[in-house]
Amino acid sequence: MSHGAPKKTATRKKATTKRWSQRVTQESDALDLKRGVFTLRDPKRIAASLKRSAERSSRRKAGAYRSALSMLTFYINRAGKTLPKTQRERLERAKSELKRQFGRE
Structure with a gap:
């Protein structure tokens, strides 16, 4: 006899799991950033x-x-190894x- 709810298995499509970071950015309480801010x-x-x-x-x-x-850390981590060294720096x-700028030096 099993206790609790039965375990659910992953049934999502691969395309959905590949875009988790996009979903987080759009649906979470993330900031509304200026377009291209990370490419400045x-x-x-x-x-x-x-x-x-x-x-x-x-x-x-x-x-x-x-x-x-x-948000800055999230972007850096999301880009991972694909982020060019100069941009990461x-x-x-x-x-x-x-x-x-926030006076936290």
């Missing part, structure tokens, strides 16, 4: 855009700094700049 060349502009989006957002559940940093510098 200047870490200061990336940080400023993330800060502006976080401060204006009515969907975020955490503080503005934490939300902005989370730029985004890592944007993290430091974000800390500075």
Whole structure:
């Protein structure tokens, strides 16, 4: 005799599981980001855009700094090995700049 609910098996299509990060970005309490923010060349502009989006957002559940940093980290992690080294370095510098702009150095 089994206790509790029966175990469910994964029945999703492969296409659905491949796009989990897109679904998270669209349906979660994620920030509404400016299009192309992660492709900007200047870490200061990336940080400023993330800060502006976080401060204006009515969907975020955490503080503005934490939300902005989370979106940047989420993007870096989602891109994984496909992110060119130069862009990864730029985004890592944007993290430091974000800390500075929020006065968290």
